[in-house]
Amino acid sequence: MATVQLKQVRKSYDGFEVIKGVDLTIRDQELTVFVGPSGCGKSTLLRLIAGLEEITSGDLLIDHQRANDVAPAKRGLAIVFQSYALYPHMNVADNMSFSLKLAGIPKPERDKKVMEAARILNLETFLDRKPKALSGGQRQRVAIGRAIVRDPKVFLFDEPLSNLDAALRVRMRLELTKLHRQLRATMIYVTHDQVEAMTMADRIVVLQAGIIEQVGSPMDLYRYPRNIFVAGFIGSPKMNFMEASIAQVLQGGSVVVALANGATLSVPAVDGMAGAGDKVTVGIRPEHISLASSDGISAQVQTVEHLGSESYLHLNIASGELLTVRINGETTVVPDQQVQLKMEPRSLHLFNKEGSTMRSLPTSTA
Amino acid sequence: MISSKLRQKWAVTLLAWSVALLLAFPVFWIVLTGFKTETEAISRVPHFFFHPTLENYQAVGERANYFHFAWNSIVVSLGSTFLALLLAIPCSYAMAFFPTKRTKDTLLWMLSTKMMPSVGVLVPIYLIFRDTGLLDTKTGLLAIDAMLNLPIIIWMLYTFFKEVPREVLEAARMDGAGPLRELYDLLLPLSMPGIASTSLLAIILAWNEAFWSLTLTAAKAAPLTAFIASFSSPEGLFYAKLSAASTMAIAPILLLGWASQKQLVRGLTFGAVK
Ligand SMILES: Nc1ncnc2c1ncn2[C@@H]1O[C@H](COP(=O)(O)OP(=O)(O)O)[C@@H](O)[C@H]1O
């Protein structure tokens, strides 16, 4: 069992607030990903949990025990840094067994644990090497091994893959999720890359400027973003946004909105949240727009990006707004061509002036 | 393109050699003069070629016990360096890894104390030494040398420690290392080259320190700087003997510097190239 709870946790540096009251529960055996743009406070939050930074106010509970004042080593957590932070003067085996040695564990037992971690991570043949003589991926695995041998309550990862090249990153991503299943460990994983978040997480915590924007499973965040920020941050290519105003409020939780180019769309919305004339933002993901033969929103193709398996069209609609559309890779559409767009009402998102969603959210998304 | 680069390289080489020769010449001349007769030494026409003689060294050896002074120099320079490191290492560690708003200012202030002329504190320090019985003791001189070099040592160690990624220390902290373990198992081994060059510099500075050695020591604890000084004012001809004495005084430290050139250069140019 290992849970981590944050209650109104705040952190200031010299009076400048970086973490602005975070409430969060990390569940046992889940892989929770903190994601957000660079500088939003992900690392700070992780370091507060690790004990490397002091919490300014609020409570941190590890397994229901208040841990604010517990020394980092006593919290039973292990961290893997972006820079790996291996001990350069020690070989791989010593790097991994350093914590065990400090804990006074006898050598035979230390060796056993190191061998076991090395086996899991395919590092058996490198145990005598110094970090300098290892590749980036191997160093990364040593850093993970150093965490594994401690058998921590919670694994903390701070952007562990960002120093690796793209191919290796994808492979390590898979290995880490595999490791997570294998160890049945509780993990907190920090990244600025929403793809990593989507592919690895059991639950994602989206952060912006020291505030939690939304917490939920990857698909929940994808389907039911709570606000424009989450909608734009999760998903690639980014969700399209169009300025609009409410033309008519229908019975049964739907509204008709008028886009800037005059086209109208009917969009699901929570009853009573909208009044005619309200300024709103309509959002739709590139994969939810399709080309129609007629009778859609007309647009002009600006550029076509072929990725092979799929293509991205960048289009201008009459309002001057730019939309991205994802279509089949074999498309014959060419730049400057006029096309008609079809948007499924169910795939449309509606946000009010403050940027919050006007659609109802399932209760699982906070 | 290539020729201009080449020309630049030649110019730099030439300049470096000129400066080096200019700096080294007096030392070279002292060594040379030590092997001349007193008459040759004061001759208005410089003698580059002469019959070398050891008579000055004999004279110096008869007048003063070189090894007594040399031993004092060794004890004082090594001892002061050790003492200063003992104080400076924790200090620089704290400044490098747990900085506060005032850390930078403190560093600057410490360095600024080096700008104060030593005579400014001569009287108080002399009185303190007299009242505590530290006059003409190796301990006293060692302590004052340590204090004298402390700002430079702290500053240098601070720069070296800054080079150690803080995450490595944090990883150790997560692994269960307390501050002393962090220092001993990680910071010291990782910055050993820096500590070595800092120590070398401190030893050299203490070895060469003359002002306080001359004012605070007499016969018992006098180091080699005092040994040289004792040859500077006898009656009659003394240039050659003074040169011989100087050569004997600087030889150990020159050899040490020579042997550890690489370390020293690395230490002194640290941070300058980045
Ligand atoms: N030691 C520190 N002193 C002052 N400000 C800091 C410190 N560490 C981080 N910050 C600030 O806190 C904010 C969040 O930083 P960080 O948690 O590293 O962001 P992220 O990991 O999400 O990129 C940034 O604006 C950063 O400048």
Ligand SMILES: [Mg+2]
């Ligand atoms: Mg970060």
